[in-house]
Amino acid sequence: MTNASQATEAPNEFQSQPDDVLTTSPDEREKLIISMRRIDGFPKIISIYEDDVWWLTGSPASTSKSVCKIDFSAVPSPLRDATKAIIYRYLRRGVRNARRPQAATASATFTDISYFLNFVHSLGISKLRDISPMTCSAYVQFARTKLCSLGGRTRAIDPSNRTVATTTLYKRFAAVEKVFELSHYTQDAMSQHPWIDSSADVLAGGGNNSGAGLTPLIPDDVFTKIFQHAFEIVQDGPRLLDLRDNLERFDLKTEVTSSYVTTLKTKYLREAGFLGYREFKKQLRLIRTACYIVAASLSGCRFHELANAKKGCYYSTEADGERYWWLRTKSSKTYEGKTEWMVPYAVVQAISLLERWSEPYQDQLNQEIQRHKDEDPTDIRRAEAMDHVGSIFVGLDMRNGNLVRTIIVASMNQDLKEFTESCGLAWPLATHQFRRKFANYVARSQFGDLRYLREHFKHWSLDMTLRYALNESQEMTLYLEIQD
Template identity: 25%
Template sequence: MKPSPRPLAAAPSWEDARVSPWSRFGDEEWLLDIRTPGRRADQNRVNWFRPLPNGAEISVRDHAHLLRAARHFLWSMYLNPPPGRKRSSLSSLQSKATILRTIVGWMAREGLRRFAEIDAGAVERLCVWLRQRSARAGSPGRMRTATITGYLLAIKDLYRQRAKLDDAPMSDPLPLETTYEAAGHSRATKGTIPFIPDAIAVAILSAALCWVEEYGETILSAEAIRQAAWLRGRATGARRNASYVARKALREAGLHGPSGGALDGAYAVRHATTHLAEACFIVIAGFVGMRVSEILSMRVGAIELRPIGESGVDQAYVVARLFKTVDDPEGREERWVAPALVVRAVALLERLSAGLRVASGRDELFLVRNTQRCAIVPVTYMHMSWRINDFARAVGVPDHEGKPWLFSTHQFRKTFARFVARRDRSQLLGLAEHFKHASVAMTARGYVGSDFDLNQLVDHEARAETAEALDRLLSARQLGGRMGERITARNARFRGRAGEQVRRDYIAFILEETDLRIHACDYGWCVFQQETARCGGEIEPDEAARAPAVCLKCANMVIERKHVPYWRDRRARNAALLPVANPMTAAVLNEAIGQCDAVLAQIGDDDGQA
């Protein structure tokens, strides 16, 4: 285990204070003690030795002073941040150091020798320069406004910390606007990570489930046959003979993978085991919603069974480590409720990684052999994202709007929250507890925490669904349900191209100024208002009390054309029972059929011809 850094306060000066067990703040290279899984090695170091950039208008001595002042500023943010701010973590120090090195390079070309020379005019010139930069090296896209905000925040923090520093802006560089306003950062420009579209999410999750549940054992059997046969052949002393024996054994076994291809050679088996590991990651991310750092932190024995009260039934949990908002560089051990398919995926991962764990002496479940150094190392975020996209190509995930969907690891977490938010908002408290393991029993054991990130994701998806539903309802000419009749009687000004901007402005007002949320179900929408809710819900529809017959009499109900299949199917099922029903049952069936006919007439159904 790596040693913990000694307290900064024990150091005689800021330059001698340790930023890690191996580096001081005054050093020209920092080796940081960041243990969050998934980070590349270069993300755990900062090189402050930077040559004077081309076209610089300051001296080498001034450039060295700026780099030293930047280190001094980061020391102050780590030890004594501005009032109301948390101490910067080591990962924050690394990201802020990258920003400061870029600012220092710009200052050198601008002829600014000290941070004290930065004023409002300099900040304006910096913004112009940043907007002209690429998002990243070799990328054609421009820098995002969120990234520009980070640069401006660093300068603003330099000003806030001026009393603790030898060199800092002495006048407010942003006196009349916030960093967000100066960067042009708004809802329209922030560019959040997207959720996976429904059709794409269903395709990749279904494929991953198929690999895990139906072909996991087959692939592991093929790998066991290959290894055993290869060792038998290798015992003869000829490497070529070992490969021949392995191929022969695999062909005799006659195993096939999910695509139907024969697992008859080392190449086919290795690719199958690689994709199986990717499928396991997708299943865990998609059905538990853990962050990528949490999934990559899983180790042998990651599944733990705990009794549910005195029921005699055990609940499975995934044991991993939480790093976000946690001060301990090792993270904090937490537990996530795990459905059976996730337990299966973790069991497969343990068997898949056994050989690499033995060879490396490590106990992580996600390991890979580095082809350049032949070392066995943990999988990084970047590598995992690339592998998910490779899996999607291999299993034939369909294109989205004419081109392949670009997956990232965090999209699965957002999509998980979105599915829960859309289907049953009565489960949101349970969802928050699930992400942080806050069952009553675990609360008593001190495992509770507030996952604000999750709550923001869920609220964002709930608002997005409300906005999408409002846009369709306000522009519709035919709607069913009592609320639907009221909407179509008054929404003429919102319809068509002429009403598009009016509609957008009205929806923005609704989302900003009210707490209105539209709740989905299979047969319609509930524009929830407590005082008229026939289901008796207090803050949202009561899932136990809502039903088609109840909702049709409710003033909150809206039905649109997308719900036609449900009502058509409900009518057909009731009509099929009618010929053999007794008089009392027939009366109930006829009432249900009449409800379906009325709804289908309201929303303009023409028996599937539209």
């Protein structure tokens, strides 16, 4: 378990563990629990200290499993013991002036640390205590020239994309600072700060402070075309799902051959205006993308916040004779947990449509869970599958045996790219752009066809202290994005 909410649910054995391995015996150290989760209310250990690969738990269901893994084989063997001690301390306590990291953050930090440690090992250094400021200075120069990968490949920094490279460099250099701080909780501490009178920010050429301008603002004409097409699909969605349900009834015909059933389906779809099943299936898939576009455009939610949405996640209230709709989900970005957003009814239309769209996937998921339960009730795969029960932004994970899982951000970004191309547009649309576009419309107060956003904010100030009335800490970050 890697964050505070998980730690509070962990058994005493986990909570009482030391926060570093400085004073533990080798036998005690190797058995320290790294991660665990509950199955039917009972804790099950996932990874322990001696494992070569640590699987971290506690991430949103939309997080790819590959970014919740720490594989110590990526670090040269002479530096591996110290690295394990560093990462253990990082998982338990984080670093100064920062929260304990979540799984994906810890995994990304490990990757950045491994870049540095592979570099110093290439210089013949096998102890952290032998790393000097001169060594770190050499790494800075190397990283500025090339961005390394664990596979040994390199790629030059693209001068036309200096902002992205700067942010990447900041993460690389911040990882070196973490090694220095955390190594003092190991038997092999770095003796000197990596750089005197400087910082990761400065060395990266602006670093973390330049990140605010990274998200491009979707042009109005591009956004209008994308949103209108998405909303048309949402409005037509019930008809498409009726067709899908009717097609399933053909499969119940037991008195005819399968080839004849296929003929009946094809005829039915052509009468409905489709060339065949392939075109119809493509239209069904577009429903998920369209629902995401509508919900993201009109809520200001981040990708993982929408991906966390479960069946029945909306409700309404009445005040002054008017009805207000609320979207309820979870956010890990600000460590707020369960969070609510006031949304226009169009978001409810999209979410309710997606609830119906996802029903066959949920049926398949329930079958998987039952299968694991029948074979072994304590199988961790059952618990992993249960994380996705009720999720509406789901799909088939083709790299994992076509299991039903909550979609990850990379999959949605690919769907958005294809959706944009289908609109005849070349804009590189991505999930994180909708939040800034939403903020931009709020700041301008010129909504055109999105006039209902005035209702969304009609009781709130739009001056320099703009924030959501019922979600202040969560949405202060949105206000800061409005300033871009």
